[in-house]
Amino acid sequence: xxxxxxxxxxxxxxxxxxxxxxxxxxxxxxxxxxxxxxxxxxxxxxxxxxxxxxxxxxxxxxxxxxxxxxxxxxxxxxxxxxxxxxxxxxxxxxxxxxxxxxxxxxxxxxxxxxxxxxxxxxxxxxxxxxxxxxxxxxxxxxxxxxxxxxxxxxxxxxxxxxxxxxxxxxxxxxxxxxxxxxxxxxxxxxxxxxxxxxxxxxxxxxxxxxxxxxxxxxxxxxxxxxxxxxxxxxxxxxxxxxxxxxxxxxxxxxx
Amino acid sequence: xxxxxxxxxxxxxxxxxxxxxxxxxxxxxxxxxxxxxxxxxxxxxxxxxxxxxxxxxxxxxxxxxxxxxxxxxxxxxxxxxxxxxxxxxxxxxxxxxxxxxxxxxxxxxxxxxxxxxxxxxxxxxxxxxxxxxxxxxxxxxxxxxxxxxxxxxxxxxxxxxxxxxxxxxxxxxxxxxxxxxxxxxxxxxxxxxxxxxxxxxxxxxxxxxxxxxxxxxxxxxxxxxxxxxxxxxxxxxxxxxxxxxxxxxxxxxxxxxxxxx
Numbered sequence: 001x002x003x004x005x006x007x008x009x010x011x012x013x014x015x016x017x018x019x020x021x022x023x024x025x026x027x028x029x030x031x032x033x034x035x036x037x038x039x040x041x042x043x044x045x046x047x048x049x050x051x052x053x054x055x056x057x058x059x060x061x062x063x064x065x066x067x068x069x070x071x072x073x074x075x076x077x078x079x080x081x082x083x084x085x086x087x088x089x090x091x092x093x094x095x096x097x098x099x100x101x102x103x104x105x106x107x108x109x110x111x112x113x114x115x116x117x118x119x120x121x122x123x124x125x126x127x128x129x130x131x132x133x134x135x136x137x138x139x140x141x142x143x144x145x146x147x148x149x150x151x152x153x154x155x156x157x158x159x160x161x162x163x164x165x166x167x168x169x170x171x172x173x174x175x176x177x178x179x180x181x182x183x184x185x186x187x188x189x190x191x192x193x194x195x196x197x198x199x200x201x202x203x204x205x206x207x208x209x210x211x212x213x214x215x216x217x218x219x220x221x222x223x224x225x226x227x228x229x230x231x232x233x234x235x236x237x238x239x240x241x242x243x244x245x246x247x248x249x250x251x252x253x254x255x
Numbered sequence: 256x257x258x259x260x261x262x263x264x265x266x267x268x269x270x271x272x273x274x275x276x277x278x279x280x281x282x283x284x285x286x287x288x289x290x291x292x293x294x295x296x297x298x299x300x301x302x303x304x305x306x307x308x309x310x311x312x313x314x315x316x317x318x319x320x321x322x323x324x325x326x327x328x329x330x331x332x333x334x335x336x337x338x339x340x341x342x343x344x345x346x347x348x349x350x351x352x353x354x355x356x357x358x359x360x361x362x363x364x365x366x367x368x369x370x371x372x373x374x375x376x377x378x379x380x381x382x383x384x385x386x387x388x389x390x391x392x393x394x395x396x397x398x399x400x401x402x403x404x405x406x407x408x409x410x411x412x413x414x415x416x417x418x419x420x421x422x423x424x425x426x427x428x429x430x431x432x433x434x435x436x437x438x439x440x441x442x443x444x445x446x447x448x449x450x451x452x453x454x455x456x457x458x459x460x461x462x463x464x465x466x467x468x469x470x471x472x473x474x475x476x477x478x479x480x481x482x483x484x485x486x487x488x489x490x491x492x493x494x495x496x497x498x499x500x501x502x503x504x505x506x507x508x509x510x511x512x513x514x515x516x
Contacts, residue, residue: 012360019361040383097271098278108504110459113474114493116466116481120303192371200373204467211376218379230376237372 042223047231050224058213058225060232067198067209067236070126074133074194078141079187081134086145086183087176096146107139112197115204129201129208136197137190144186148179184251188244195240199233210236305487310494313487317495323476330461330472333389337396337457342450345401349408349449350434359409366409370402374456375463382468392464392472399460400453407449411442444514451507458500 024044030036031043054060089096115132122128152175160174202211210233217225269277287307293299294306305313317323352359352366378395385391415438423437439446465474473496480489 009360012357015357015361016365094271094274094278097275098282105501108455108501109497110455110462110500112459113462113466113477113496116477116489117493119481120484120486120489196371196373200375200463203373203376203378204463211373214376214379223383226379230380233376234369234372238368241368241371 039223042227046224047227050222050228054213054217054225054228054232058217058229060213063209063213064236065209066126067202067211070129070133070198070202070208071191071195073126073130074137074198075187075191077130077134078137078190078194082138082141082186082190083145083183085138086142086186087149089142090146090149100143100146103139103142107143111136112200115201119205124205124207126208128205129198132201133194133198137192137194139190140193141186141190144189145179145183148182148186149175151182152178181248181251184248188248191244192241195237199237302484302486305490309487310490313491314494317488317491323492323495326472326476329389330465330474333393333461333465333472334396334454334457336389336393337461338400338450338454340393341397341400341453341457342404344397345404345449345453346408346446348401349405350412350438352405353409353412359413363406363409366402366406370406374399374460375467378464378467381464387468389471392461392469392474395464396457396461400457403452403456404446404449407445407452408442411445411449412438414445415441444511447507447511447514451504451511454507455500455504458503462496 027036027041028044031038031041089099112132115128118128118132122131156174156178157170160170165173198208199211202208203215204211206212206215210229214226214229214233217229290304291307294304294309348366352363374395377398378391381391381394381398385394419437419441420433423433428436462472462474462477465472466478467474469475473492477489477492477496480486480492
């Protein structure tokens, strides 16, 4: 018996990291030689040095909790309302046929541009951010729920019927669990839309957690701090996307 | 012909399409009625929910206002520049990554994970680099549109049938000829789809940047209506902006389908 080992190729990752370090060194050299103005681009070393200061002085933990709370509020609304509306649409073929194209058009609408309207209706507070995040992610959540329920295998339903399950049991014991992986894709997509809008709106209306921090530091002309805050938002977004992607893969059959 | 000669039969049930059309009309009519009832009820501030008549009048006013068209032209210029810069760089980067598995594995995760982050947070930096004029708005639009176009191009390049490339090689096509005679026609469908996504995001990025810091453009007009609390005009501008974005999206979707996407 032979044992084969498949070695993981680390060269692409090494190249990616080496490129990042090279860009950092190049920018540092260009600023120190006066080619780039330090008033436009801060020294990468000063950005790294600013990390502990921003974390300590700008209450990153509290801001993270605030943004997390907004994201959680929007997520709960999205999952409850989006899944509920998706189930209703699936069960009524007529309503689905009448509204599915509108929902798809709603998904393509640049809803965040209506943020001044949300400010007037809800005020400059967390509710505006939660509502915009929720509405931005609603369409994919509904569409993916309908899709998930529509593609359940007929044989699974036939097995349920052969056991004389009631319509209610058939739905909750077979239909819905079989649709969960696709519904989770909808949750992932809608949470991404919601998070983008939450960070963006916090920055635009200068309210809330991490998005507001960027605005505040930029208005104080704290360039290294602004870069750190932007880096922090990117880091949080990327971690969030990775976690939710892993969860989705875990939920998928054979994932 | 007398009506008495027509036999009285039980009316046929409405077809599914007719019922769908009727339901659509009923939904639209109900929404308009609810809106008008809310506007006239006095339960909500009249300025926040203005009557449909007032919104339609404001829409008419915006459509004949030369200020709207001069600002629309500025936004169109910014979005056009954004999609040109973001499109060309996205196309180039996507082409390189699509052709090299090694480079794709090294750099595509950056595109994949940075793509969905909110680009508006880069606006303070872009103001420092490009100033407070249209340049920073176009730059934000370009940055926003770059990611979907690069990702779509890389994926499309990888999906090109290798037989086509071997045929090209047997005809001794140069790199440039291979690009515009084989790759471009083969990827035009997914590429149009990538540009469709890129254009939508470029519009959002540009207009959002205008609402944040600008003295011209559609975003500036919208935020002006907010500061002056001219809600009817805000609704009119938002409706027009949404209509333009949805129509452009639909037109590019149709083009992508025509190209086989």
